[in-house]
Amino acid sequence: MHNIFLFARREYLETVRKKSFIVMTILLPAMMFGFTVLPSMIASKKSGEVQHIVIATSNPQFADQVREQFEKPSVDDANAQSKGKNSNSAIRNFDVQIDTNVTPQEEDALTQRVNSHEIDGYLWAPPDAVAERKLSYRSRNSGDLETVGELGTAVRQAMLRQTMRSHGASAEEIDQALKPVDVQARKIENGKVTESSGIGTFFSVILLMVLLYVTILMYSMSVMRSVLEEKNSRIFEVLLSTATPKELMAGKILGAAGVGLTQIGIWTLAVTPFAAQAITIGGDQFHLTLSIANMIFFGVFFVLGFVLYAALAAALGAAVNSEQEAQQFQFVIMMPMIVSVIFMTPVILQPHSTMSTVLSLIPFCTPLLMYIRVIVETPPVWQIALSLVLLVGTIYAMLAICSRIYRVGILMYGKRPTLPEIMKWLKYA
Amino acid sequence: MEPSLNSGVINPMDTVELAQVRKSYDKFVAVKDLSLKIAQGSIFGLLGPNGAGKTSTIRMMIGITVPDSGNVRMFGEPFRREHLRRVGYLPETSGLYKKMKVSEQLVLFGQLRGLSTSDALQRAKRWCERMDIAGWMEKKTEELSKGMQQKMQFIATLLHEPEFLIMDEPFSGLDPVNASLLKDVLLELNKQGRTILFSTHRMDQVEKLCSAICLINRGEAVLQGSLKEIKGRYGRSNVQIEYEGADDFLHENGLIQSFNNYGNYVEVRLQPGADSQKLLHMVAERSRVNKFELVEPSLEDIFIDVVGKTDA
Numbered sequence: 001m002h003n004i005f006l007f008a009r010r011e012y013l014e015t016v017r018k019k020s021f022i023v024m025t026i027l028l029p030a031m032m033f034g035f036t037v038l039p040s041m042i043a044s045k046k047s048g049e050v051q052h053i054v055i056a057t058s059n060p061q062f063a064d065q066v067r068e069q070f071e072k073p074s075v076d077d078a079n080a081q082s083k084g085k086n087s088n089s090a091i092r093n094f095d096v097q098i099d100t101n102v103t104p105q106e107e108d109a110l111t112q113r114v115n116s117h118e119i120d121g122y123l124w125a126p127p128d129a130v131a132e133r134k135l136s137y138r139s140r141n142s143g144d145l146e147t148v149g150e151l152g153t154a155v156r157q158a159m160l161r162q163t164m165r166s167h168g169a170s171a172e173e174i175d176q177a178l179k180p181v182d183v184q185a186r187k188i189e190n191g192k193v194t195e196s197s198g199i200g201t202f203f204s205v206i207l208l209m210v211l212l213y214v215t216i217l218m219y220s221m222s223v224m225r226s227v228l229e230e231k232n233s234r235i236f237e238v239l240l241s242t243a244t245p246k247e248l249m250a251g252k253i254l255g256a257a258g259v260g261l262t263q264i265g266i267w268t269l270a271v272t273p274f275a276a277q278a279i280t281i282g283g284d285q286f287h288l289t290l291s292i293a294n295m296i297f298f299g300v301f302f303v304l305g306f307v308l309y310a311a312l313a314a315a316l317g318a319a320v321n322s323e324q325e326a327q328q329f330q331f332v333i334m335m336p337m338i339v340s341v342i343f344m345t346p347v348i349l350q351p352h353s354t355m356s357t358v359l360s361l362i363p364f365c366t367p368l369l370m371y372i373r374v375i376v377e378t379p380p381v382w383q384i385a386l387s388l389v390l391l392v393g394t395i396y397a398m399l400a401i402c403s404r405i406y407r408v409g410i411l412m413y414g415k416r417p418t419l420p421e422i423m424k425w426l427k428y429a
Numbered sequence: 430m431e432p433s434l435n436s437g438v439i440n441p442m443d444t445v446e447l448a449q450v451r452k453s454y455d456k457f458v459a460v461k462d463l464s465l466k467i468a469q470g471s472i473f474g475l476l477g478p479n480g481a482g483k484t485s486t487i488r489m490m491i492g493i494t495v496p497d498s499g500n501v502r503m504f505g506e507p508f509r510r511e512h513l514r515r516v517g518y519l520p521e522t523s524g525l526y527k528k529m530k531v532s533e534q535l536v537l538f539g540q541l542r543g544l545s546t547s548d549a550l551q552r553a554k555r556w557c558e559r560m561d562i563a564g565w566m567e568k569k570t571e572e573l574s575k576g577m578q579q580k581m582q583f584i585a586t587l588l589h590e591p592e593f594l595i596m597d598e599p600f601s602g603l604d605p606v607n608a609s610l611l612k613d614v615l616l617e618l619n620k621q622g623r624t625i626l627f628s629t630h631r632m633d634q635v636e637k638l639c640s641a642i643c644l645i646n647r648g649e650a651v652l653q654g655s656l657k658e659i660k661g662r663y664g665r666s667n668v669q670i671e672y673e674g675a676d677d678f679l680h681e682n683g684l685i686q687s688f689n690n691y692g693n694y695v696e697v698r699l700q701p702g703a704d705s706q707k708l709l710h711m712v713a714e715r716s717r718v719n720k721f722e723l724v725e726p727s728l729e730d731i732f733i734d735v736v737g738k739t740d741a
Contacts, residue, residue, distance in 0.1 A: 003541060006537060006540055006541060010526070010529070010537060014526070014528055014529065230526075233524055233525065233526075233527060234520065234522040234523070234524040235524035235525060235526060236524065237493070237518075237520035237521075237522070237524050238518065238520055238524045238525075238538075238582070238585070238586075239524070239541075240493045241491050241493065241513060241516065241518040241520075242513060242538075242541040242542055243541060244510070411488075411493070411494070424455075
C-alpha cells in the first residue's frame with residue numbers, strides 16, 4: 001500500500017504541476033461554452049443590418065395583415081418579453097414593402113431586384129397561389145429557414161384573422177383566441193414536482209455527459225502515454241526491483257484519477273455560483289440541474305469508469321512500443337465510449353425502455369448511460385445496484401487481465417506484439 | 430572504520446545461489462539451466478557478450494521475472510520480495526523520471542526502499558556531494574548530462590545501504606575520471622563487506638576488480654570459478670611484443686595460435702606446449718625487439734578461446 005501511495009502521489013503531483021493541466025482546466029469549459037452557447041448568441045445578434053423584403057400579392061389588405069404579423073413581435077415573443085427575458089427573434093430587423101402588382105413582368109422585375117441586391121427576397125403570393133395555400137419566398141439565400149418559417153406563420157395568422165373577422169369577431173377576441181399556450185416540462189422526483197424544466201435536464205445531461213466522456217477518455221489516454229513514456233525510458237527495470245507491477249499500475253491509475261477528480265472539483269466550484277442563474281441557449285432558458293445527488297453519482301461513475309478504461313489504457317501502453325503503434329489499438333478503448341455517446345439521445349428520450357436498460361447494464365457503457373438514466377429519470381434501485389456490481393466485477397477482472405499484460409509488456413521491447421502473443425502473456429507465471 | 434557485515438559469521442554464506450535456473454521466451458531460451466554462487470563479500474563478474482543472457486539472469490535473481498524452472502536463493506534463504514530491501518540494482522540503461530527534480534526523485538527511491546523522507550533526503554545530499562553532482566539537486570533530471578544521470582542512478586541504488594549491489598554495465602557512458610570515482614566507491618563498499626555483482630561485456634573493465642567470475646554465452650555458463658584459479662589454468666601462454674620492423678614472423682611458424690596486431694605492438698597466444706624462447710629468437714632475427722613479455726591471458730582471450738571451442 002505504501003508503494004501504491006508513493007506512485008500515486010508522484011503521478012498526481014507531476015500531472016497537476018504541468019502547464020497542460022492548467023490549460024485544460026480553463027480550456028475545456030471555454031470550449032464547451034464556445035460550442036453550445038456562443039453560436040446561438042452570435043446567431044441571434046447577427047441582424048444588425050436590415051433585411052429588405054417585398055410581399056407581392058394582389059390584395060393590399062391581406063398584405064398589410066401579413067406585414068403587421070411579420071414585423072411585430074409575435075404573441076409568443078411578446079409573452080416571453082413580458083416575463084423580462086430576451087428573445088432572439090425580436091432582434092431580427094426587417095423592412096417590409098408591399099407590391100400589389102402580380103404580373104409575370106413584375107415577377108421578373110422583383111427577381112432582378114433580388115439579384116442586384118436591392119432587396120433580400122420577396123414573397124410571391126398571386127391570388128391563385130393564396131387560394132391553393134402554396135406560396136413561395138424567393139431569395140438569394142434559400143437556407144434562411146427562420147425567415148421562411150416566420151413568413152409562413154405570419155401568412156397563416158393573417159389568413160386566420162381575415163376569416164375570423166369575416167365571421168364577425170372583434171380584434172381583441174381574435175388576439176385572445178390566437179394567444180399561444182405555454183406547456184412546460186417539470187420533472188417528478190421522489191413523488192414531488194420539481195422546478196427543473198425538461199430542457200434544463202436535457203442540457204444538464206448533455207453537459208455532464210460531455211464532461212464525463214472527455215475526462216474519462218482524456219485521462220485514460222494520459223495514463224497510456226505515461227506508461228509508454230516510462231517503458232521507453234526503461235524506468236521499470238529500476239522500479240521493479242523495489243515494487244510489483246500491480247503496485248505500479250495501481251499507483252498510476254489512482255494518481256490519474258486524483259488528477260481527474262481535482263479538475264472536476266475545480267470546475268464544479270467555478271460553476272456553482274452561476275448554477276442558480278438561467279442560461280440561454282437557442283432562445284430557451286434553463287437552469288442547470290446540479291443536485292448534490294447528481295454530483296455524487298457523477299463522482300462515482302467517473303471513478304469507476306475511469307479505473308475501467310485506465311486499466312485498459314495502461315495495458316495498451318505497456319504492450320506497444322510507440323504512440324503510433326498505440327493509435328492502431330486505441331479504437332478498442334474508444335469504441336464502447338463512442339457507442340455510449342451514439343445511444344445517448346435515445347436513452348435520454350426513453351430512459352426506461354428495454355434498450356436503455358440493457359445498454360446501461362453493459363459495464364463498458366454503464367458509466368455514461370446509467371448515469372444519464374440516473375439524472376433523467378431515476379431507474380429502480382436494483383438496476384443501479386446491478387449495474388454497479390457488474391461494473392465493479394468487470395473492473396476487477398480487467399485489472400487482473402491488464403496487470404498481467406502490463407507486467408509482461410513493460411519489459412518487452414522491439415516489435416509490436418500480435419494478439420495471440422498478448423494472449424500468451426496472460427499465461428506467463 | 431570498517432564495519433564488516435559478516436563479522437561473527439563463521440561460514441560465510443552465499444549472497445546469491447542460482448540452481449539450474451532456466452528462462453525461455455517463446456522458443457528462445459535466454460538462460461539454460463544456469464547454476465552459480467556468489468560468495469558473501471566477494472566481487473563477482475557475470476561476463477559475456479551482448480545477448481548472452483546476463484540481464485535475464487539478473488532479472489530472475491531479483492524477482493523481476495520468475496524462472497521457468499530452477500531455484501533462486503538469496504542471503505541463504507529461498508528468494509522473497511522482502512530481500513529486495515537489502516539489494517541495490519543499477520540497470521544497464523538508466524531509468525529515471527525525466528521531469529522530476531533530482532532531489533525529489535532520489536527521495537522517492539529512498540522511500541520506496543523504506544526510508545523516511547528526511548532520512549532519504551539527508552543521504553541523497555551526502556551522496557550527491559560525494560559524486561560531484563550536489564549543485565544539480567534542484568534541477569530537473571532531464572537537464573543532466575548522460576554521465577550525471579548515470580551517477581544519479583548509482584546514488585539511487587545506494588541510498589538504502591544495500592548488502593548486495595548489482596551493477597549492470599555501470600561504467601558505460603562515464604568518462605575515465607567518473608568511472609574511476611565510481612570504482613573507488615564500489616571498492617570502498619566492498620571493503621565494508623558488501624557483495625558486488627558486475628555484469629558486463631567489457632571484460633577488461635572488471636577483470637582487475639573481480640575475485641570470481643562466471644562467463645556465459647548463449648544462456649549457458651561456459652566457465653566459472655575464482656579468477657586466480659581460471660587464469661592459473663591457462664598459464665602464461667600469452668606474449669606481448671613491442672617491435673620495430675617486419676611482422677612476417679607472425680605468419681611463418683607453428684608456434685602461434687592466434688594474435689592481435691596493433692602495428693608496433695602485438696599480443697600473441699602461443700600454441701599449447703610451444704616454447705616462447707624460440708619465438709623470441711625468430712623475432713629478434715628479423716626485427717628490433719623493444720619488449721618481450723610473457724603474460725597471463727586476459728579474460729577476453731580466455732573467453733574467445735572457450736567460446737571458440739564450444740561453438741566449433
